[in-house]
Amino acid sequence: MARCLGEDQILISLLVQYAIEHMVIDVLTQELTDLDAAHLDALTERLDGLPKGGSLRAAFEFEQRIYVGWARRAVRESEDDAQAVQTLRSIVAESATDENPLPHVSREQITKWLDGTWSDYSEILKLLDESPDARKEKWGALQQRVRAENPFSAVVLPGLGPCCEVRDKNTAIRALFKAAIVIARDGSKRVPGLRDPFGDGSFGYKETTGGFRLWSQLEFRGKRVELAVGSVEKN
Structure with a gap:
């Protein structure tokens, strides 16, 4: 079963x-x-x-293809910035902080984040065959980078590390x-x-x-x- x-x-x-x-x-x-x-x-x-x-690889590939793929398509088909932000509002809002508020996010910026998240998933897939110690070090570096560069990845990706464990x-x-x-x-x-x-x-x-x-x-x-x-x- x-x-x-x-x-x-x-x-x-x-x-x-x-x-x-x-x-x-x-x-x-x-x-x-x-x-x-x-x-x-x-x-x-x-x-x-x-x-x-x-398999974990197949599950990650599924999320990359369906979840991130859907988000990219939804933003691309949005009529304007406001609709694009509304489509992904919960993620964008969760990413905003007092130090880095997001009062206005353009469709182009969201598209760049989503493209980056697609690449981040691809990077994670490469880590699956690493030893636990090597993966832990590289996973930590990836998390640090996305927190600084990509609010979308910062929200979506952190839960994937424990799945590898x-x-x-x-x-x-x-x-x-x-x-x-x-x-x-x-x-x-x-x-x-x-x-x-x-x-x-x-x-x-x-x-x-x-x-x-x-x-x-x-x-x-x-x-x-x-x-x-x-x-x-x-x-």
Whole structure:
């Protein structure tokens, strides 16, 4: 169900996909150590056969094409400056400050902002394949620039950064879950060969009473991303 939700490539649907996947994985990890090899193999086969679901790149491209594309067209088709401002009034008004009031904005100026926002989305798309640390630095520079240059981008873009962080967390959790299935089936001897997509080697591993813990080098909001497999213990 989660993957089907994300297939429309709308950002909110994709975030719901991630949330449902995390919930299901959290439940299943508590049962892995009670499953035999046949059931673990069946679970792996089921995971491999899931629909592709949505992607953050496709969702950003959709927003760029539909949202920014619509705004550019609406401004271009406006009869005059007043109508152009009215069309995007909430965004323009939110961008105004005491230090930088916007008592009058021309259609030409709005068009320049929107053209810049289109380019900003294109720049964001290039950051998606960067490592979290590299992306964070470049994302900060992009935010600083748009706050100074483009009121439209300053309002629209800030929410996209956290979406990248959630995407990375989802990538790590899915990789951890697949690794947990392998360990539950074959034992801890398989740990060294299970690569962390956000580290230089394998996942971290620790046995616990009734199960084990796996963790990635990825941190999400100050905490490492991990899975507790089997009975929930505080080991």
